[in-house]
Amino acid sequence: MxxxxxxxxxxxxxxxxxxxxxxxxxxxxxxxxxxxxxxxxxxxxxxxxxxxxxxxxxxxxxxxxxxxxxxxxxxxxxxxxxxxxxxxxxxxxxxxxxxxxxxxxxxxxxxxxxxTLMVDHTFIYTGAVQTISDLVGRGELGDIYYYDSTRVNLGLFQSDVNVIWDLAVHDFAIMDHLIPSRPVAISASAASFVSNSPENMAHLTVYYECGAMAHLNVNWLAPVKIRQTLIGGSRKMVIYDDMQTSEKVKIYDRGASRKPGTYEHLVSYRLGDMYAPALSSKEALLGMAQEFLRCIETGAVPLTDGRNGQRVVEMLAAASRSTEMRGHPVDLVGLKVAS
Amino acid sequence: MxxxxxxxxxxxxxxxxxxxxxxxxxxxxxxxxxxxxxxxxxxxxxxxxxxxxxxxxxxxxxxxxxxxxxxxxxxxxxxxxxxxxxxxxxxxxxxxxxxxxxxxxxxxxxxxxxxTLMVDHTFIYTGAVQTISDLVGRGELGDIYYYDSTRVNLGLFQSDVNVIWDLAVHDFAIMDHLIPSRPVAISASAASFVSNSPENMAHLTVYYECGAMAHLNVNWLAPVKIRQTLIGGSRKMVIYDDMQTSEKVKIYDRGASRKPGTYEHLVSYRLGDMYAPALSSKEALLGMAQEFLRCIETGAVPLTDGRNGQRVVEMLAAASRSTEMRGHPVDLVGLKVAS
Amino acid sequence: MxxxxxxxxxxxxxxxxxxxxxxxxxxxxxxxxxxxxxxxxxxxxxxxxxxxxxxxxxxxxxxxxxxxxxxxxxxxxxxxxxxxxxxxxxxxxxxxxxxxxxxxxxxxxxxxxxxTLMVDHTFIYTGAVQTISDLVGRGELGDIYYYDSTRVNLGLFQSDVNVIWDLAVHDFAIMDHLIPSRPVAISASAASFVSNSPENMAHLTVYYECGAMAHLNVNWLAPVKIRQTLIGGSRKMVIYDDMQTSEKVKIYDRGASRKPGTYEHLVSYRLGDMYAPALSSKEALLGMAQEFLRCIETGAVPLTDGRNGQRVVEMLAAASRSTEMRGHPVDLVGLKVAS
Amino acid sequence: MxxxxxxxxxxxxxxxxxxxxxxxxxxxxxxxxxxxxxxxxxxxxxxxxxxxxxxxxxxxxxxxxxxxxxxxxxxxxxxxxxxxxxxxxxxxxxxxxxxxxxxxxxxxxxxxxxxTLMVDHTFIYTGAVQTISDLVGRGELGDIYYYDSTRVNLGLFQSDVNVIWDLAVHDFAIMDHLIPSRPVAISASAASFVSNSPENMAHLTVYYECGAMAHLNVNWLAPVKIRQTLIGGSRKMVIYDDMQTSEKVKIYDRGASRKPGTYEHLVSYRLGDMYAPALSSKEALLGMAQEFLRCIETGAVPLTDGRNGQRVVEMLAAASRSTEMRGHPVDLVGLKVAS
The missing domain is CATH 3.40.50.720 (NAD(P)-binding Rossmann-like Domain)
Structure with missing residues (x-):
């Protein structure tokens, strides 16, 4: 043992x-x-x-x-x-x-x-993120256009890190896992509304090499708890709402495209079915611990290995630098692409 | 007549x-x-x-x-x-x-x-915005910390304007009406995911002189329609959800503040009641038309007069410039304060 | 014409x-x-x-x-x-x-x-009911176990009919359309909480020959408007929520069945996917009017013909008699089965 | 100890x-x-x-x-x-x-x-029920007109009791605690849709001496979990939704009354504010255990004493008898009024 x-x-x-x-x-x-x-x-x-x-x-x-x-x-x-x-x-x-x-x-x-060096990005081991990851991997969403997350609640204010390092870290880990393209720049703004406390609200935009954009809204000072992510793809779109007790992940067969050769109605819409797959109810933290043990025993590379943790820290650091410049974009040129 | x-x-x-x-x-x-x-x-x-x-x-x-x-x-x-x-x-x-x-x-x-020169910023004449405006005017929210709006849906793609000029314009008009401070800079990013079409997704951050921040998330390519605004104040917080058939405006007696002299628990939270006031059911467009006629007859200054419209256009133009620079903030130094 | x-x-x-x-x-x-x-x-x-x-x-x-x-x-x-x-x-x-x-x-x-004699049971011509009707017809729900509807709101109080004749009539029409079995008895209770007014709240249970049960909760004196129907089948279950702006009809691959030969865990559960089909957005009233004209011209039997209207009135009358006896069940022996 | x-x-x-x-x-x-x-x-x-x-x-x-x-x-x-x-x-x-x-x-x-003889009716010790109980006690709801509860989910099927004894028992305990009048009769219907299993769906109507009515919808075979209770009073109305993570109890200043001397518009409506009080977050089960210990030590009568438990069992038994007669009402003449 x-x-x-x-x-x-x-x-x-x-x-x-x-x-x-x-x-x-x-x-x-x-x-x-x-x-x-x-x-x-x-x-x-x-x-x-x-x-x-x-x-x-x-x-x-x-x-x-x-x-x-x-x-x-x-x-x-x-x-x-x-x-x-x-x-x-x-x-x-x-x-x-x-x-x-x-x-x-x-x-x-x-x-x-x-x-084995591994980081506990627990969300990667949830049934919800695994299901979305499978969708992306199978190409069911098509090209990813955007990842748009709202992660707000009241408290808990941290004293040693700000809201970006506390909450946006979850989205960065999920994005690193889901989005096959490379992030090239981050623009972020932040504010603190409680004196002598780290920033408690921030908005972050991440630009990807492929043209995709991610946006995060994180806030410790919101009246209610919201955990909602919209993911737009060229073929389908996803709403991932972690506050729902059932149907956390909904997949919409919806989109828009330009009609070639038209003038009057430039854009046509696709308004198809939605479905919400049954998700694994296995506890994410248990899955994470099992992954750690499996990799120790086999020498396999963990799903959330050190390089994944490193890329997330690079994004956090870039976001922090951008907040000091009121949203001036910071390049992420050296960031390696998730395999 | x-x-x-x-x-x-x-x-x-x-x-x-x-x-x-x-x-x-x-x-x-x-x-x-x-x-x-x-x-x-x-x-x-x-x-x-x-x-x-x-x-x-x-x-x-x-x-x-x-x-x-x-x-x-x-x-x-x-x-x-x-x-x-x-x-x-x-x-x-x-x-x-x-x-x-x-x-x-x-x-x-x-x-x-x-x-009389007036602009049809219809939202200003809704029962919801009027109620929030009264709350702000009475000081019930305290100092405004942030205005955070999500205004997304599928379509209708416009051909002559982008999503900022089509959707963010509503929030800029509401912000001009509600927030007593002066906006000093805007950082915005935008993207188009339909070929040969104007930008259909954008995120905008507005910095105010008093330290308040506004953030807008506008998107024509979202799977569902969301019209949700969070307003954080030092005394109370508001959720304005225009998709609700009742209880569009909820006011939360919630917040956080630093405990003086404490070390272990730096921040204390207030988790009080919520209430949702009954809103006027008068049609907003009718109220807007009546305001126009009233001002023609009396010479009064309309609630949404030309200067209000001008300030909104200045914000739209600044946002557009920022999107061309990947979120580089654009100053709004000349912008007059809403009276 | x-x-x-x-x-x-x-x-x-x-x-x-x-x-x-x-x-x-x-x-x-x-x-x-x-x-x-x-x-x-x-x-x-x-x-x-x-x-x-x-x-x-x-x-x-x-x-x-x-x-x-x-x-x-x-x-x-x-x-x-x-x-x-x-x-x-x-x-x-x-x-x-x-x-x-x-x-x-x-x-x-x-x-x-x-x-041609036809009754304007408008709901039968909605995209939602048509979709559910197709599901039932294809056998996708399996045997229908129950139909459970909540149809409540504040007002409008009618002066000439009570809440059963005003609101339950919609469900009776839908049930007549959807449920292939024959209703055999009705138990209903009702109350009036506004003096000198017809009953404004009622609960009705309808017993079907096949063992299915329907239950209706109708109320003019509820704080909010609810239009929600659960339909349980042996293979799938449906939630039809008419207050939703999208996803009015959700179909759940869920159920329970007895494991043969087991003692400890008697019942096994099926917790599969949910999907929400895109519904026809054609206006129901227009479809109803077209059906009337089509039947006049062709002599066809309308979807909501006089016999359908007659069966609904028989159910309304039986429900009224039961309310006078505090829920004592009233037989519907003569009621013909919907073809 | x-x-x-x-x-x-x-x-x-x-x-x-x-x-x-x-x-x-x-x-x-x-x-x-x-x-x-x-x-x-x-x-x-x-x-x-x-x-x-x-x-x-x-x-x-x-x-x-x-x-x-x-x-x-x-x-x-x-x-x-x-x-x-x-x-x-x-x-x-x-x-x-x-x-x-x-x-x-x-x-x-x-x-x-x-x-001390006490029954573990845990719900009585929740912040939600305590808050509603205070509202009733202060007369804020006025006369109670109705109590209307939906308590449905998928599983867990019990083998020794049916859904009435498993789920309706919660509502009977809450009703005994909240409603000052005496229940005089119960009409109930039930069905089993899983072979060789106890009834898994039931609808119950309880008639009170004062004219109030209670209605319960309990079901082990519903696609989703619903825990929603509407309480109508002459002055205010309540929605108690136990599935909400916040705002479990909403109080509506709404109602209807007959206008004296009118003909055209018989009934007038009151559409006032809603508020959702902050609820005690103390764990209900802990409060229940403390009540038991307090009563052992002081000899006080527990909030959920044996007589309360007895009245609930009498209602359960009457409901069971009614289900055997397809909703024929069963009298509760001997039932004592909650003090």
């Missing part, structure tokens, strides 16, 4: 530990958190796990084969690098790091050592 | 003519349209109106006191200027003109001649 | 007259209404039609080939019988009559004279 | 045990379940609790002060009576018993011994 060390048992760490236990294929060997209260909660739920307040000690422990990192973002790089250097496989909570250079170094280190 | 001349009896002209008749205070004296078929339709519905294919002839007619212009946008300026010079009051379909300089000239001409 | 006489130009008559004109295949020859104001409105919209305050005079007029009756329910029988005896084809606003015996007499009279 | 014995650790027992632990004011002393697997699950979550396969043994244990019964319905009476006779306070999962006589005996036994 693979021995897992959990680094950070605050908000997300308990979920990771529980998912590990649910796989039945790995064991929560150790839990490390500087907070005694956190360690106390871990003891109740994982009585056989060893506890420590020293994260680096856990990372060195020979019984720990792989480390899952769920600490504040600014600590991801140091802990992940230490774990890789100690020969451990590493899963990092999103975003992978707080800067692209650090992300690149982690990717290189993992590659050199032949270790 | 005020004699009205209708210039253009295509898509919108019949609605204007019908609204004039419904006021009971004015008469459709003439209808001018170059299309014989259009004149035929006008004859059936307004049998006592005179018909002509020559728009300038109608504009000169002594029985016509005021002209309503519902022709293609690029003809607005010429027809409106001719009408003002002939001493007629003028109402122009939105947008007022296709360029800010022309709008300014119309405003000046009307002012010099003491004539 | 078939000459049509409109009997009653109050609420519904103008719609019938307009639909006749829209067919292009018939002419509004006369309009009869005792109210001078109503005749004035008719004159404006149908300037070539002759007007009279004497309904029986119009019915006798040789230029009138067919009569459309949109007068209060209690007058339907007398006017329709007079028209049939004068050799005219007859369309009657729903419900056909206020009593089953009268309905039967009209059916017999029309049959003996070879005239 | 009060020692609690959990009888039955299948579907609901674990929730009760967890709620007991969450109160911090009682201890899960013992868990009894005949299934070894169930006891294994209990051991993991409540390591300090003693386990037994003999329910009567646990009931006799001196360390057990109170018993929570979450076994199949037909065993409730025997176990609860044994516990009362052993001097234990008792909480029973809904419904209290499978027959009114047994419920009455439990109530008498508890009263004679001065023990």
């Amino acid at each position: 693979i021995g897992i060390g959990i680094a950070g048992y605050g908000y997300w760490g308990p979920n990771l530990a529980r998912a590990v236990a649910d796989t039945g294929a790995a064991r929560v060997e150790m839990v490390a958190d500087m907070s005694e209260a956190a360690r106390g909660r871990a003891a109740l739920r994982h009585p056989s796990a060893r506890l420590t307040g020293d994260l680096l000690e856990m990372i060195q422990d020979p019984k720990v084969d792989a480390v899952m990192i769920a600490t504040p973002v600014h600590t991801h790089y140091e802990l992940a690098m230490a774990a890789l250097r100690a020969g451990k496989h590493v899963l990092v909570e999103k975003p992978l790091t707080d800067c692209p250079v650090k992300a690149a170094r982690l990717v290189e280190e993992a590659a050199r050592r032949g270790l | 005020i004699g009205i001349g209708i210039a253009g009896y295509g898509y919108w002209g019949p609605n204007l003519a019908r609204a004039v008749a419904d006021t009971g205070a004015a008469r459709v004296e003439m209808v001018a349209d170059m299309s014989e078929a259009a004149r035929g339709r006008a004859a059936l519905r307004h049998p006592s109106a005179r018909l002509t294919g020559d728009l300038l002839e109608m504009i000169q007619d002594p029985k016509v006191d005021a002209v309503m212009i519902a022709t293609p946008v690029h003809t607005h300026y010429e027809l409106a200027m001719a009408a003002l010079r002939a001493g007629k009051h003028v109402l122009v379909e939105k947008p007022l003109t296709d360029c800010p300089v022309k709008a300014a000239r119309l405003v000046e001409e009307a002012a010099r001649r003491g004539l | 078939i000459g049509i006489g409109i009997a009653g130009y109050g609420y519904w008559g103008p719609n019938l007259a307009r639909a006749v004109a829209d067919t292009g295949a018939a002419r509004v020859e006369m309009v009869a209404d005792m109210s001078e104001a109503a005749r004035g409105r008719a004159a404006l919209r149908h300037p070539s039609a002759r007007l009279t305050g004497d309904l029986l005079e119009m019915i006798q007029d040789p230029k009138v080939d067919a009569v459309m009756i949109a007068t209060p329910v209690h007058t339907h029988y007398e006017l329709a019988m007079a028209a049939l005896r004068a050799g005219k084809h007859v369309l009657v606003e729903k419900p056909l009559t206020d009593c089953p015996v009268k309905a039967a007499r009209l059916v017999e009279e029309a049959a003996r004279r070879g005239l | 009060i020692g609690i014995g959990i009888a039955g650790y299948g579907y609901w027992g674990p929730n009760l045990a967890r709620a007991v632990a969450d109160t911090g004011a009682a201890r899960v002393e013992m868990v009894a379940d005949m299934s070894e697997a169930a006891r294994g699950r209990a051991a993991l979550r409540h390591p300090s609790a003693r386990l037994t396969g003999d329910l009567l043994e646990m009931i006799q244990d001196p360390k057990v002060d109170a018993v929570m019964i979450a076994t199949p319905v037909h065993t409730h009476y025997e176990l609860a009576m044994a516990a009362l006779r052993a001097g234990k306070h008792v909480l029973v999962e809904k419904p209290l018993t499978d027959c009114p006589v047994k419920a009455a005996r439990l109530v008498e036994e508890a009263a004679r011994r001065g023990l």
Whole structure:
């Protein structure tokens, strides 16, 4: 059985530990958190796990084969690098790091050592995103024209990252997974309406090499929770509404095209059926944990590997730079295309 | 009774003519349209109106006191200027003109001649916008933080204007009416996904002097029709959903603020009641027509006067310039504040 | 061209007259209404039609080939019988009559004279009901288990009929069209919450020979308007929500069945896809008028013929009797099966 | 600390045990379940609790002060009576018993011994029902005209009870809590569409002494989950939609009344504002457990005491009898009014 060390048992760490236990294929060997209260909660739920307040000690422990990192973002790089250097496989909570250079170094280190480096972009493992991904892969949507997401709610305000690093990161991960083209530039604007707090509202536009556009509306200060994404393709269009209890993904056989040789009615419309496929109800976090274990055992490249995490961090960094210039577009020339 | 001349009896002209008749205070004296078929339709519905294919002839007619212009946008300026010079009051379909300089000239001409110049920004006369306007005026929302609008649907693609001039114009008119601060810059991006057609999707960010931000998402190529606006204020927040048959305007007593002196929980939330006021069911177009007649008779300044129309055109032009630069922000330094 | 006489130009008559004109295949020859104001409105919209305050005079007029009756329910029988005896084809606003015996007499009279007798059950001509009817006809739903409808709103209170005769009539017509089995009994309860007014709320259960059940919830005193029908079949289930602007009809590949030979988990569930077919956008009233004209010309039996109207009136009468006995079921033994 | 014995650790027992632990004011002393697997699950979550396969043994244990019964319905009476006779306070999962006589005996036994007898009607402890209860208590709704509930979904089919005893029980408990008048008769119809299974669809009408009517639509074989209740009052109306993530309770200032002395327009309408109060987010089950402990300690009468449970069982039994007679109404003459 693979021995897992959990680094950070605050908000997300308990979920990771529980998912590990649910796989039945790995064991929560150790839990490390500087907070005694956190360690106390871990003891109740994982009585056989060893506890420590020293994260680096856990990372060195020979019984720990792989480390899952769920600490504040600014600590991801140091802990992940230490774990890789100690020969451990590493899963990092999103975003992978707080800067692209650090992300690149982690990717290189993992590659050199032949270790699995994975980022917990949980949404990629949901039935909804998997279904949309299949649609795109089969060509059912045709060329992707746009990805347009609204991801707003009231709170929770973060103190160490702004709303882009907290919410847009989900869309960047989904976009990296779904859109076959390469993002070439980002224009973003942001504002903070609570004093001495990070930006809590932002709008981001991503330009793709193929002409597609993505747009994200993220906000911690909205009256209600909205999680709605429209995806327009040349053949079909999708509405993905994560707040629906059923029918989260609707696929519309609708579109418009120019009639050749016409003058009066330039554009013709297609208004066909809609269907909402039954989605897998498997828990996304469990699927993510299973993917991590599978890749450790087989050496396969994870669906959300380090390079995926790196590309997402590069987009986050570019978006941040654009916000400082009121939407002036920032190029993403070096960004590699998702395979 | 005020004699009205209708210039253009295509898509919108019949609605204007019908609204004039419904006021009971004015008469459709003439209808001018170059299309014989259009004149035929006008004859059936307004049998006592005179018909002509020559728009300038109608504009000169002594029985016509005021002209309503519902022709293609690029003809607005010429027809409106001719009408003002002939001493007629003028109402122009939105947008007022296709360029800010022309709008300014119309405003000046009307002012010099003491004539009423008004633009048909119909949304301003809806019960929904009037209710929100009252809320803002009473200070119930507090400071306005943001205005965030999604205005998307499938079609109708226009051939002479793009989606910004067709759909964003509604939001610019509402924003000019609601937001007391001055817009200082616009960043916009747009794309066309139908060959040889104007841009059919755009995202626009408007920066206000007070720090408020507005964001518009307009799209002719969406699978479903969405008309939803979120307005965030320091005291309350609003959702205005025009697709609802009831409860179009919801007001939330919700927000967030920084707790002074705290470290652990930086931000506190307010999660109070929501209420949806009963809205006036009076038809907006009728109210607009009555406002035009009232101002002709009293010399009052219309709610949507020429200056309002001019400011909206300036925003449209700035947005268009920004789209040509992939979201590079365009300043609106000269724009006057709505009174 | 078939000459049509409109009997009653109050609420519904103008719609019938307009639909006749829209067919292009018939002419509004006369309009009869005792109210001078109503005749004035008719004159404006149908300037070539002759007007009279004497309904029986119009019915006798040789230029009138067919009569459309949109007068209060209690007058339907007398006017329709007079028209049939004068050799005219007859369309009657729903419900056909206020009593089953009268309905039967009209059916017999029309049959003996070879005239078309039709009832304006408009819903049967909507794209939504036609689509569901096709599904049932193709066997896609399997055996129909239940039809469960909620049809509530605030007002309009009628003074001459109660909510069953005003709203449940729509469902009875749809059920007669969709459900191949024979209704055998009805249990209904009703209440009035406004003094000196007819019952404004009722719940009705209809038992079918095949074991299917229908249930209707009709109410004039509900806070919002709901028009939602669930139809359960052995193979698929339908939600028909008439308040939706799109996706009025959703078809679910869902169900439950008993696993043979199991003890622990008795019932297995099927949770498949949903789809929402694109519906015909043709106006239902126009389709109804065309059906009337087609049957007059060809002698065909209308989709909503007199027998259909008669069966609906028999159900209405049985439901009324049951409400007087607090839901005691009333047999419908004589009711013929819809062909 | 009060020692609690959990009888039955299948579907609901674990929730009760967890709620007991969450109160911090009682201890899960013992868990009894005949299934070894169930006891294994209990051991993991409540390591300090003693386990037994003999329910009567646990009931006799001196360390057990109170018993929570979450076994199949037909065993409730025997176990609860044994516990009362052993001097234990008792909480029973809904419904209290499978027959009114047994419920009455439990109530008498508890009263004679001065023990707390309570039924777990969890909905009564939700923020939504508490808010509506406050509205009714303050008279804000006026006289209650109707209670109209739709409670449908796909599965879970029960094998020992039908849909009335599984789902309508929730509404009966809420109605007993909310409606001050006395129910006098019930008319109900039911059907089973899965062979050899209990009835999975039912419609119930409850007649109240004051003239109010309640209607319930319960169904295990619906394509989607609906939990919607309309409550009509003389002053205001309520929509309670439990599937909404926010705004579960909406209160409408709407209604209709007869205009005295009018002829033309008989009924006038009131179309005022709607508001949705912020609801308590406290977990209902925790509140229920705290109420049980409070009443054990103070001798107070629980909000959902045995008499409340008894009245609900009497309604369930009357509804069942009516279904056997196709909706023939069954009198509830002996039913006591909720205090």
